[in-house]
Amino acid sequence: xxxxxxxxxxxxxxxxxxxxxxxxxxxxxxxxxxxxxxxxxxxxxxxxxxxxxxxxxxxxxxxxxxxxxxxxxxxxxxxxxxxxxxxxxxxxxxxxxxxxxxxxxxxxxxxxxxx
Numbered sequence: 001x002x003x004x005x006x007x008x009x010x011x012x013x014x015x016x017x018x019x020x021x022x023x024x025x026x027x028x029x030x031x032x033x034x035x036x037x038x039x040x041x042x043x044x045x046x047x048x049x050x051x052x053x054x055x056x057x058x059x060x061x062x063x064x065x066x067x068x069x070x071x072x073x074x075x076x077x078x079x080x081x082x083x084x085x086x087x088x089x090x091x092x093x094x095x096x097x098x099x100x101x102x103x104x105x106x107x108x109x110x111x112x113x114x115x
Contacts, residue, residue, distance in 0.1 A: 002085035006069055007061025008054055012082040015039065024050050024062040034086070035063070047072075054078050063087075 005012055007021060019039040025031035027044040035042035043059050047068075053059045054077040061078060063086070069075060100108065 001065035001067065001089060001091060002083075003063050003065050003087040003089070004081065004083050004085055005061055005063045006074065006078045006081040008057075008078050009060050009080065011080050012084070021060040022058075024053060024059045031063075050074060051077065065089075 005018070005023065007023070009021065010017065012018060015038055018035075020041065022041045022043050023035050024045045025035050025042045026047075032042040032044060043053075045053060045059070050059070050062050051072060051074060054062070054074060061080075062074065064074075066081075069078075069081060075081070103111070
Protein backbone atom coordinates (compact mmCIF):
# COMPACT_ATOMS: atom_id res chain seq x y z
CA UNK A 1 0.00 0.00 0.00
CA UNK A 2 0.92 3.66 -0.19
CA UNK A 3 2.25 5.50 2.84
CA UNK A 4 1.22 9.09 3.56
CA UNK A 5 1.76 11.63 6.33
CA UNK A 6 -0.77 12.49 9.02
CA UNK A 7 -0.49 14.82 11.98
CA UNK A 8 -2.18 16.66 14.83
CA UNK A 9 -1.23 20.22 13.83
CA UNK A 10 -2.08 21.32 10.30
CA UNK A 11 -2.79 20.45 6.70
CA UNK A 12 0.33 19.70 4.68
CA UNK A 13 0.25 21.40 1.28
CA UNK A 14 3.96 21.35 0.46
CA UNK A 15 7.25 19.90 1.66
CA UNK A 16 7.95 23.20 3.41
CA UNK A 17 5.00 22.50 5.74
CA UNK A 18 6.88 19.51 7.20
CA UNK A 19 9.75 21.66 8.47
CA UNK A 20 10.40 21.16 12.17
CA UNK A 21 7.55 18.72 12.73
CA UNK A 22 8.25 15.46 14.58
CA UNK A 23 7.08 12.38 12.67
CA UNK A 24 7.14 8.82 13.90
CA UNK A 25 8.91 6.45 11.55
CA UNK A 26 9.79 2.79 11.75
CA UNK A 27 13.25 1.94 13.06
CA UNK A 28 14.97 2.06 9.67
CA UNK A 29 17.75 4.27 8.37
CA UNK A 30 15.89 4.65 5.07
CA UNK A 31 12.77 6.04 6.79
CA UNK A 32 14.76 8.24 9.19
CA UNK A 33 16.88 9.69 6.37
CA UNK A 34 13.83 10.29 4.15
CA UNK A 35 11.87 12.22 6.78
CA UNK A 36 14.91 14.22 7.85
CA UNK A 37 15.71 15.06 4.20
CA UNK A 38 12.20 16.50 3.88
CA UNK A 39 12.95 18.93 6.73
CA UNK A 40 10.99 17.16 9.45
CA UNK A 41 12.42 15.40 12.50
CA UNK A 42 12.22 11.63 12.28
CA UNK A 43 11.34 9.92 15.54
CA UNK A 44 11.75 6.12 15.41
CA UNK A 45 9.15 4.48 17.62
CA UNK A 46 7.25 1.22 18.01
CA UNK A 47 3.89 1.24 16.25
CA UNK A 48 2.03 0.46 19.46
CA UNK A 49 3.26 3.72 21.02
CA UNK A 50 2.04 6.02 18.23
CA UNK A 51 -1.50 6.73 19.50
CA UNK A 52 -0.38 7.92 22.93
CA UNK A 53 2.59 9.80 21.45
CA UNK A 54 0.21 11.68 19.14
CA UNK A 55 -2.20 12.30 21.99
CA UNK A 56 0.46 13.68 24.36
CA UNK A 57 2.43 15.67 21.78
CA UNK A 58 5.56 13.55 21.92
CA UNK A 59 5.25 13.47 18.12
CA UNK A 60 3.30 15.74 15.78
CA UNK A 61 2.48 13.01 13.32
CA UNK A 62 3.38 9.76 11.64
CA UNK A 63 3.45 8.20 8.21
CA UNK A 64 1.66 5.03 7.29
CA UNK A 65 -0.98 3.64 4.97
CA UNK A 66 -4.68 4.44 5.34
CA UNK A 67 -5.73 1.00 6.67
CA UNK A 68 -3.21 1.30 9.52
CA UNK A 69 -4.27 4.89 10.26
CA UNK A 70 -7.87 3.74 10.45
CA UNK A 71 -7.48 0.43 12.28
CA UNK A 72 -5.31 1.96 15.02
CA UNK A 73 -7.79 4.85 15.33
CA UNK A 74 -5.04 7.43 14.87
CA UNK A 75 -7.72 9.60 13.22
CA UNK A 76 -9.09 10.25 16.71
CA UNK A 77 -6.02 12.32 17.58
CA UNK A 78 -4.48 13.19 14.20
CA UNK A 79 -7.08 15.14 12.24
CA UNK A 80 -4.87 15.98 9.24
CA UNK A 81 -4.17 13.17 6.72
CA UNK A 82 -2.22 14.18 3.63
CA UNK A 83 -2.45 11.72 0.75
CA UNK A 84 1.05 12.26 -0.63
CA UNK A 85 1.91 8.58 -1.19
CA UNK A 86 5.60 9.27 -0.61
CA UNK A 87 6.30 5.57 -0.52
CA UNK A 88 4.46 2.78 -2.26
CA UNK A 89 5.09 -0.75 -1.06
CA UNK A 90 4.24 -3.34 -3.71
CA UNK A 91 1.67 -5.90 -2.72
CA UNK A 92 1.66 -9.35 -4.25
CA UNK A 93 -1.50 -11.37 -4.65
CA UNK A 94 -1.05 -15.12 -5.03
CA UNK A 95 -3.56 -17.72 -6.15
CA UNK A 96 -3.24 -21.48 -6.51
CA UNK A 97 -3.36 -22.68 -10.11
CA UNK A 98 -6.26 -24.97 -9.25
CA UNK A 99 -8.26 -21.95 -8.05
CA UNK A 100 -7.24 -19.91 -11.10
CA UNK A 101 -8.38 -22.69 -13.40
CA UNK A 102 -11.83 -22.62 -11.76
CA UNK A 103 -12.34 -19.00 -12.81
CA UNK A 104 -14.21 -18.34 -16.01
CA UNK A 105 -12.17 -16.93 -18.91
CA UNK A 106 -14.01 -13.65 -18.39
CA UNK A 107 -13.01 -13.47 -14.71
CA UNK A 108 -9.43 -14.39 -15.56
CA UNK A 109 -9.38 -11.53 -18.08
CA UNK A 110 -10.65 -9.09 -15.42
CA UNK A 111 -7.92 -10.16 -13.00
CA UNK A 112 -5.24 -9.83 -15.69
CA UNK A 113 -6.50 -6.39 -16.67
CA UNK A 114 -6.51 -5.19 -13.05
CA UNK A 115 -2.96 -6.45 -12.55
